[in-house]
Amino acid sequence: xxVSGSSHWQGSFRDGTGTISTNTKTLREMxxxxxxxxxxxxxxxxxxxxxxAHAGCFNHALANIIGMAELKxxxxxTSAQVAMGSDERGPAVLGVHxxxxxxxxxxxxxxxxxxxxxxRQTCAISKALSVEITMDATLVP
Numbered sequence: 001x002x003v004s005g006s007s008h009w010q011g012s013f014r015d016g017t018g019t020i021s022t023n024t025k026t027l028r029e030m031x032x033x034x035x036x037x038x039x040x041x042x043x044x045x046x047x048x049x050x051x052x053a054h055a056g057c058f059n060h061a062l063a064n065i066i067g068m069a070e071l072k073x074x075x076x077x078t079s080a081q082v083a084m085g086s087d088e089r090g091p092a093v094l095g096v097h098x099x100x101x102x103x104x105x106x107x108x109x110x111x112x113x114x115x116x117x118x119x120r121q122t123c124a125i126s127k128a129l130s131v132e133i134t135m136d137a138t139l140v141p
Contacts, residue, residue: 007046020044038084038091047082047093054080054125058098061123065115066104074103096129 005027009018019029027044036043055078066073078101083094100116107115120126 020046020049047084050093050125051080051082051096054082054096054123055098057123057125058100058119062100062102062116062119065118065122066107069111069115071106071111072104073107074105076100076102093129 003023005020005022007018007020008029010016014034017031017033019031021027021029027049030044032044032046033041035041037045037047058080059076059078062076062078063073079099081097081099083097084091085094086092087094098120102112102116104112
């Protein structure tokens with residue numbers, strides 16, 4: 001299965017504007033800009049979308065791991081805090097911190113820590129943050 005998103009950008013890094021969309025139309029041409037990403041102005045933030053995706057992926061993975069242990073899970077609330085900054089190559093995601101609260105009556109605290117750590121390591125978004133990124137690039141005349 002392949003899922004996709006797209007973005008259109010016009011103008012310079014600082015003064016241009018763009019939109020972000022998903023093929024499923026969950027997001028439809030959400031506007032973003034330098035100011036929305038780095039100065040708190042209204043608009044989408046690509047890294048914020050990464051945070052939401054990571055939290056959702058983690059919750060699904062944790063529910064699966066607990067279920068595979070034949071234990072009951074009532075609810076999981078996760079926030080992913082994406083640290084933004086810069087490195088020698090420019091703007092960068094410096095790290096992600098997950099904050100998780102769950103209600104699982106059959107799970108002990110030790111089991112929960114083990115299950116949560118396994119979900120942190122194995123959810124698809126966690127793994128994606130360290131994969132090779134390939135590209136096809138075409139300059140249109």
